[in-house]
Amino acid sequence: MLTAADIRVQEAPFDLGAEASTFAASQTGMGAVVTFTGIVRDLDGTLDYMQVEHYPGMTEKALRSIAEDAHKRWDLGGSLIIHRHGRLAPDDMIMMVATASRHRKDAFEAAMYLMDYLKSRAPFWKKEATGGDASWVDARDEDEEALKDWS
Amino acid sequence: MDVLYFAWVRERIGLPRETVQTGAPTVADLVVELRAREARYDMAFSDLTALRVAVDQELAEWNTPLAGVREVAFFPPMTGG
Numbered sequence: 001m002l003t004a005a006d007i008r009v010q011e012a013p014f015d016l017g018a019e020a021s022t023f024a025a026s027q028t029g030m031g032a033v034v035t036f037t038g039i040v041r042d043l044d045g046t047l048d049y050m051q052v053e054h055y056p057g058m059t060e061k062a063l064r065s066i067a068e069d070a071h072k073r074w075d076l077g078g079s080l081i082i083h084r085h086g087r088l089a090p091d092d093m094i095m096m097v098a099t100a101s102r103h104r105k106d107a108f109e110a111a112m113y114l115m116d117y118l119k120s121r122a123p124f125w126k127k128e129a130t131g132g133d134a135s136w137v138d139a140r141d142e143d144e145e146a147l148k149d150w151s
Numbered sequence: 152m153d154v155l156y157f158a159w160v161r162e163r164i165g166l167p168r169e170t171v172q173t174g175a176p177t178v179a180d181l182v183v184e185l186r187a188r189e190a191r192y193d194m195a196f197s198d199l200t201a202l203r204v205a206v207d208q209e210l211a212e213w214n215t216p217l218a219g220v221r222e223v224a225f226f227p228p229m230t231g232g
Binding site for chain 1: 155205208209210226228230231
């Protein structure tokens, strides 16, 4: 089944406003568009940069599979996932999702679902560099637990 | 088959991918073969609960069969988003 899911994995920055506008304008008959944007956090002001590694080939397939599952569960007109890799600075936008549906509940829930699954099931790994040191970000048990809410 | 490593698994083993000649029937058997090679492999695979595996770019299990498989990847739990 070909679903209206736009999946992009890229090093380049994206323009949140332009992407959200283009996505919303491409939909017809949809009453709701939800967007979520992830931003590189610098909790204690010491982060020099974040390096995002991914698995080219599998990443795109995993994201498409997650989006297709969302389209099966909710009545969506379309969905968009953009996820960056490479070197990112604090406060850079790292990723975004957008969902469109006739009703807001479906759009909100599908956006949550995309986020929950791409955090733990899409092959990305984050490394944080602080003061000459770099360490891999550990997966959080809460992120794995969150998937149980959807089963 | 091609064996790929990501994140700290890649750093510990010291390379991103390699071609491995193996008759290992499952992922677990391949891990045993790799661990027997050198200390860096043994260390990287010392705690399998801290690792995930993909077989031909799909998440898989330790007992997943390798017959006909082209690509196996080892990596820590994913941290996207």
